[in-house]
Amino acid sequence: MNGFGLRLRGLMRKEFLQVWRDPSSLAIAFAMPVFLLLLFGYGVSLDAKQVPIGLVIEQTSPAAREFAGGFEQSDYFAPRYFANLPEAEAALLARQINGIVHLQSDFARRLQVNAPAPIQVILNGVDANTARLVSGYVQGGWDKWLAAHAERNGQAGNRAVQLEARVWFNSALRSRNFLVPGLIAVIMTLIGALLTALVVAREWERGTMEALISTPVTVREVLLGKLLPYYLLGMGGMLLSIGMAVFLFQVPLAGSLWVLLLAGTLFLLAALGMGLLISIAAKNQFVAGQIAIIVTFLPAFILSGFIFNIDSMPPAVQLITHLVAARYFVAILQTVFLAGDVWEVILPNALALLAMAAAFLALALWRAPRRLE
Structure with a gap:
């Protein structure tokens, strides 16, 4: 050497x-x-899983129960039911929940006559990232339920454009x-x-x-x-x-x-x-x-x-x-x-x-x- x-x-x-x-x-x-x-x-973790969210259903109906059931079966949400909107808002202020989904009393009636049936979503924007994720999850759940509801009522063909998402490289997100x-x-x-x-x-x-x-x-x-x-x-x-x-x-x-x-x-x-x-x-x-x-x-x-x-x-x-x-x-x-x-x-x-x-x-x-x- x-x-x-x-x-x-x-x-x-x-x-x-x-x-x-x-x-x-x-x-x-x-x-x-x-x-x-x-x-x-x-x-x-940057994933939003088991996010506590409040559900306010002013009048119970099969459509409303079906929509709420989507939150119960989702891994992304941990829903809590409130009798009225003020109670849910108080829980949101106390940071017990991160958002509110509000179905008004005429939700089922509007669906039956094919009128617009708006859903109110209130989010805690202190954590902007979680708020955006929850908003996207709620929108995705609403679109999925709406497609299923339209198909059951023979209205699926009225949807001229259907969005099919494909996630590459990290499909599980x-x-x-x-x-x-x-x-x-x-x-x-x-x-x-x-x-x-x-x-x-x-x-x-x-x-x-x-x-x-x-x-x-x-x-x-x-x-x-x-x-x-x-x-x-x-x-x-x-x-x-x-x-x-x-x-x-x-x-x-x-x-x-x-x-x-x-x-x-x-x-x-x-x-x-x-x-x-x-x-x-x-x-x-x-x-x-x-x-x-x-x-x-x-x-x-x-x-x-x-x-x-x-x-x-x-x-x-x-x-x-x-x-x-x-x-x-x-x-x-x-x-x-x-x-x-x-x-x-x-x-x-x-x-x-x-x-x-x-x-x-x-x-x-x-x-x-x-x-x-």
Whole structure:
């Protein structure tokens, strides 16, 4: 083995020993992914299920009972009956229910004479997202019931246009299938950026950077010796996350595992480069950790499309998201998991990750200390 290989092996062995002696590094690499995946997989949901809703039926009739029965049989609603509208409004103000469906006393009579039979829907708009979902569910339930009612009365042929919806890629509309793949990008951001943000700063704080600089090793060897162990930790955390996503949370993996691993390598190199650059600039573990959270974790959580739709953001913020590496990785993850190997999405985002990885690693190499100041 030549001198380069011996020196690199020694530096990697030193870094692996440091990781082994520091339980927090192993916790971030392996325990944190499990915790975050369990938290978001089971505790966070964008689905509106068993939404408490009030039903006010002023005059009972077969049509009214049939319409109300649709809410009772739905997984989306947990209906409560109220004798009158003021009682339901009081429950809505007390946040005991999220909406009210009101059938007036002439509902059945209007249906019999083919007159308009309006249904009043009152929603709690404090949580705008839930209000929109409930409104859509009520509208869908009403359309479905109306079609069935028209068919029973021989009026189905009067409907010139019929809407048939087809949901691609996530037919069950499970938010978990959307959240868990995106969470892998956040996890790898923490593993890559937060851990490496401490490695060079740790050397400065402990006074061992002077000893490293005085040895025959080059700056490239020092950085490579620090990158490789954390790259292996990051890929191990990614494999653990993918395994939990597929086998525990039943998220479908429509694409290739190798595409995921290659994209994960590109993203991890970008995250490692960001962490190294922060560590070199900060020279203090506490400061480096705080900067890493603000500069890498928060943008990955908020501006990557992991939870919040980028197209709904203001144009200026959308421009800023192009500087967030997690944006490109989240797009690849969600595409490969749910849609498959769609190269029109994968290739542009992979090239962006490659460019960002090269830029951050080059900056880290340029800023790396070559002599004592």
